[in-house]
Amino acid sequence: MVALGSVIAILLGFALFYGLKGKKKSIDSSMKSSENRTCKSDSGKSTDIIIVGAGIAGSALAYTLGKDGRRVHVVERDLRQPDRIVGELLQPGGYLKLVELGLEDCVSDIDAQNVYGYALYKGGKSTKLSYPLGSFNSNVAGRSFHHGRFVQRMREKAASLPNVRMEQGTVTSLLERNGTIKGVEYKTKTGEKHTAYAPQSPHCSMRWLLFKFVEIPSCFVGLALENCKLPFENHGHVVLAEPSPILFYPISSTEIRCLVDIPGQKVPSVSNGEMAQYLKTVIAPQVHFFCK
Structure with missing residues (x-):
């Protein structure tokens, strides 16, 4: 169940990014209605959207919105390469979403391995189950890799856009106005306190969203x-x-x-x-x- 949960998390994450991309018009309307002005942080830099967290979800969202011309500020508590064992096997559907988002090269240069299905073993017997990939391009398959390498490559891809700012810092509070989140307060890695404002400020911790209230079995x-x-x-x-x-x-x-x-x-x-x-x-x- 834990393994299945990890797979579901990564797939739901990509579904979330793609869904947000498809809702670009609604995001545009929301931004325009947010006092119809440019929001700036205390550093004076203008921002359209703040993303809290630069994992798989946050990095993909930053790249997608940045590619659409948005000024994106990403605040991530630790920009070092993660050392985790979850999210290491991306299903074919997830790879197709990478292609649609223009992020497929994030698995092409980290020694990722193609995965074409599963082998099941029980009681001395075994069987092989292959993905139904007959109608897809030969490059379409699952991908397995070091989780940390994949996350770092996603961050690099997002940060390569001139309008995406990736910063290491710990968000200490959300700034609300009339029931709407308008920005965040955070500490940099040197301990300096800053505030940043933007019309949109999503929290991109899929682990928190999916498993916060689940007992660990x-x-x-x-x-x-x-x-x-x-x-x-x-x-x-x-x-x-x-x-x-x-x-x-x-x-x-x-x-x-x-x-x-x-x-x-x-x-x-x-x-x-x-x-x-x-x-x-x-x-x-x-x-x-x-x-x-």
């Missing part, structure tokens, strides 16, 4: 397996094991990601050897057929 532990081959090349692999699923998929030309779902909110300790023992005694015997 389990935790994923991620391993990177180097120079290892999967039984079915360019496919994700799902092992329906006990007590919960185990996932494998390529994240580069030399690395395979293994995600072990561990039930409960307490993860076995790495420092005292509990994690290593769990992986060796519970997980390894159920995936021995992957060792090539």
Whole structure:
């Protein structure tokens, strides 16, 4: 369920960007009706829209609106490359949205791997399920990659536009007027306080939007397996094991990601050897057929 949630998050994110792009007219009207004037931050720079968060959603939105001529100010709390294991497998529909948004090159130079479907394993039996891609161009497929590399490339793409300003800072409050958010107050990485105003100020944390009120039923532990081959090349692999699923998929030309779902909110300790023992005694015997 956690793996499915990660996939749903990234797909809903791209649906959100595309939907916003399709609603350009409504955004135009909203901006024009917002006192019909240019909004400026305390630095004197004029802005049409402020985006809080430069993850996948925020970066794609910044690029899309910036390409349409909007002056965009993105405030992201940490512009270093993220080190996370979620959102590493983009489905074909997500890749098609990248193409429509002009962002497909964000997966072309990060050693991303094409994914054509899944292999399922249970009780010693297996089957392969391929994506129905027969009617699409040969380049259309899923993509798997290092999440952090993808996010950094998306940020670079957005920041390459002259009217998109990417700034590292932590938003401390939203500035409202007559029930409408008009801007944000934030601190820069040096601790300086600033205010920024714009007719539109969306919050682009898909993780917060989707999972804020969801109880955590389990935790994923991620391993990177180097120079290892999967039984079915360019496919994700799902092992329906006990007590919960185990996932494998390529994240580069030399690395395979293994995600072990561990039930409960307490993860076995790495420092005292509990994690290593769990992986060796519970997980390894159920995936021995992957060792090539």
